[in-house]
Amino acid sequence: MKQTSQVGIIGAGPAGLLLAHMLHLEGIASVVLEQRSRADIEATIKAGVLEHPTAELLKQLGVGERMQREGYLHRGIELSFGGKRHRLDLEDLTDGKAITVYPQHEVIKDLVAAVLANGTRIEFGVDAVRLAALESDQPVIHYQRDGAAQELYCDFIAGCDGFHGPSRQAIPQALRQEHAKVYPSGWFGILCEAPPSSDELIYAQSDRGFVLVSTRSPTVQRLYFQCDPQDSVDNWSDDRIWAEFQQRLANQDGWQLKKGPIFQKGIIAMRSFICETMQYGRLFLAGDSAHIVPPTGAKGLNLAAGDVVLLSRALHSHYRRNQQDALDAYSATAIQRVWRGEHFSWWMTNMLHDFEGEDSITRRFRRSQLDYVVKSRPGAQSLAENYVGLPFDAWIN
Numbered sequence: 001m002k003q004t005s006q007v008g009i010i011g012a013g014p015a016g017l018l019l020a021h022m023l024h025l026e027g028i029a030s031v032v033l034e035q036r037s038r039a040d041i042e043a044t045i046k047a048g049v050l051e052h053p054t055a056e057l058l059k060q061l062g063v064g065e066r067m068q069r070e071g072y073l074h075r076g077i078e079l080s081f082g083g084k085r086h087r088l089d090l091e092d093l094t095d096g097k098a099i100t101v102y103p104q105h106e107v108i109k110d111l112v113a114a115v116l117a118n119g120t121r122i123e124f125g126v127d128a129v130r131l132a133a134l135e136s137d138q139p140v141i142h143y144q145r146d147g148a149a150q151e152l153y154c155d156f157i158a159g160c161d162g163f164h165g166p167s168r169q170a171i172p173q174a175l176r177q178e179h180a181k182v183y184p185s186g187w188f189g190i191l192c193e194a195p196p197s198s199d200e201l202i203y204a205q206s207d208r209g210f211v212l213v214s215t216r217s218p219t220v221q222r223l224y225f226q227c228d229p230q231d232s233v234d235n236w237s238d239d240r241i242w243a244e245f246q247q248r249l250a251n252q253d254g255w256q257l258k259k260g261p262i263f264q265k266g267i268i269a270m271r272s273f274i275c276e277t278m279q280y281g282r283l284f285l286a287g288d289s290a291h292i293v294p295p296t297g298a299k300g301l302n303l304a305a306g307d308v309v310l311l312s313r314a315l316h317s318h319y320r321r322n323q324q325d326a327l328d329a330y331s332a333t334a335i336q337r338v339w340r341g342e343h344f345s346w347w348m349t350n351m352l353h354d355f356e357g358e359d360s361i362t363r364r365f366r367r368s369q370l371d372y373v374v375k376s377r378p379g380a381q382s383l384a385e386n387y388v389g390l391p392f393d394a395w396i397n
């Protein structure tokens with residue numbers, strides 16, 4: 001069946017849904033194609049830290065009401081190393097900014113509800129998505145739904161289909177410059193039923209490796225420890241997991257991790273990846289389809305939001321003012337903020353993780369960097385400014 005839309009969006013992750021909602025508010029029609037079911041995307045547990053600009057954006061767009069009610073404003077974070085905890089007062093270091101802890105799947109629920117309520121179509125469970133005629137005035141997305149072939153003709157295609165989606169692959173390889181780094185460690189993540197162990201997130205460095213003490217709600221906690229990415233969750237009994245956390249979080253002030261029944265375990269790999277370019281013909285990439293960060297800096301979803309802000313503005317200029325400049329400059333503009341987030345994520349990862357086979361000088365450099373961050377206000381400010389998120393507009397020349 002042949003259909004048309006101004007913008008065809010592939011992927012109903014944070015990038016695709018946010019874009020659909022922003023385009024609607026600007027009077028631009030879109031259709032979202034998603035391979036998974038609504039129940040599946042609304043239940044996939046991923047990110048949890050929203051930067052200040054992302055949280056403000058959700059509020060401005062009218063989809064921040066539940067986040068404000070149920071999310072947690074964190075005005076600081078703790079760095080733990082050498083047996084001591086050190087608080088960084090984000091609010092003080094950044095002229096009043098903070099982060100919001102609100103799970104990504106709750107953001108997804110809010111966005112799906114808003115997008116459907118404003119009449120934009122999301123087709124769930126689509127299959128065999130293929131992009132064509134990207135250099136023409138009317139690109140097309142071929143796909144299948146319930147076994148029947150479908151075609152969506154549009155003015156523009158937004159590739160918001162994550163790292164493994166087909167959009168990036170539709171850009172000829174010769175035009176893609178891909179930068180990639182795979183880290184020799186992964187994160188072992190658990191969800192457990194327990195009260196929070198701390199009012200704020202704890203980033204802990206130890207000789208046994210990194211730990212992140214995060215939270216989801218007053219009764220559910222999210223904890224990670226650095227692990228071998230090839231390890232299996234089957235090797236880790238609950239007792240062994242708690243013992244590992246305890247050893248890595250041992251400190252001199254008597255603080256104790258609160259334990260509880262573990263109901264989810266998983267291992268995630270860590271990589272840095274950037275695709276230059278983020279556009280080809282009438283295809284524009286946004287979010288994880290163009291770039292991946294290791295999770296240490298909590299930047300993935302937030303970088304996706306930054307891309308979408310630029311892309312929706314560029315499409316607005318095209319449709320409302322008949323101006324192409326912003327669309328033409330989309331990749332060159334967006335990639336500047338992406339590189340900043342990528343560098344920060346790499347820097348946080350290296351400062352907080354010990355990697356196997358490292359020499360003693362690298363370990364001492366890490367400790368010196370941590371000391372500098374907690375003892376020097378400019379050092380702390382640099383971390384805080386990046387962590388709470390640089391303004392979306394800071395990177396528009």
Ligand SMILES: Cc1cc2nc3c(=O)[nH]c(=O)nc-3n(C[C@H](O)[C@H](O)[C@H](O)COP(=O)(O)OP(=O)(O)OC[C@H]3O[C@@H](n4cnc5c(N)ncnc54)[C@H](O)[C@@H]3O)c2cc1C
Pocket residue numbers: 010011012013014015016033034035036041045046047048049050104126129160161162163164165166189268286287288289295297298299300301302303304
């Ligand atoms: C454990 C973990 C913790 C994280 N913590 C944080 C954090 O605290 N803060 C933060 O900012 N980021 C964090 N991230 C990263 C963040 O989750 C991602 O960067 C974010 O999901 C990117 O959004 P996206 O919309 O670009 O891509 P995705 O969320 O990957 O969405 C892409 C969508 O496209 C769909 N799709 C794929 N292929 C196709 C196809 N062929 N046809 C149709 N649809 C398709 C997928 O099903 C998916 O729904 C974390 C990630 C993980 C795994």
